[in-house]
Amino acid sequence: MTSLGRDFFERSVHDIAPELIGTTLLCDGVGGTIVEVEAYDHEDPAAHGFRGRTARNATMFGPAGHAYVYRSYGIHWCLNFVCEDVGVANAVLIRALEPQHGLDAMRQRRGVTEERLLCAGPGRLCQALAITREHDGLPLDEPPFELRAREDEPEIVSGPRIGITKATEKPWRYALAGSRYLSRPLRPHARE
DNA sequence: CACAGGATATACT
């Protein structure tokens, strides 16, 4: 089983994001296949790193292949993978997993039993995998994380990102075609 | 469908 190390993340965030669909993410053995991500680059006004470094987003400016975890809306945690260590902030937001390992632990942490809702959304995913600020800055190729390369080429669809008001026209949301574990259905980007 | 919940950041006075 091939693990994705730092080299994988030393590239453009726009190359990396679609390639993450279909890879397997585990934290302490709990996790599953990544089915939904969004790309945020350093020129993106919707990205945290756009306006420069702060206490919250400092990890985004660090080495690639690490986890950037931030508090969202004061309540939830969101997990990102840091890309391209070139002195600016680039990251991929992990939005949804297809649960495959440690479902009992997920149900206990989430307080729901419906499998579809365990990891369908960035906040839910972090709760299910027990990801918090403790994991901010940790390398993705070392425990408790494990990131396994996909074995087959999945069918990927892209579309507009969710929950932002700036640069909404960028089709930088990527998802596994037909997956029932998405945070929201992806309406394929309309092409004129 | 509307909206509360509340950390973090920015934009004002």
Next chain:
DNA sequence: GTATATCCTGTGA
């Protein structure tokens, strides 16, 4: 200092 917005989710109308 206060006000407003945010990479969201659960709950109740």
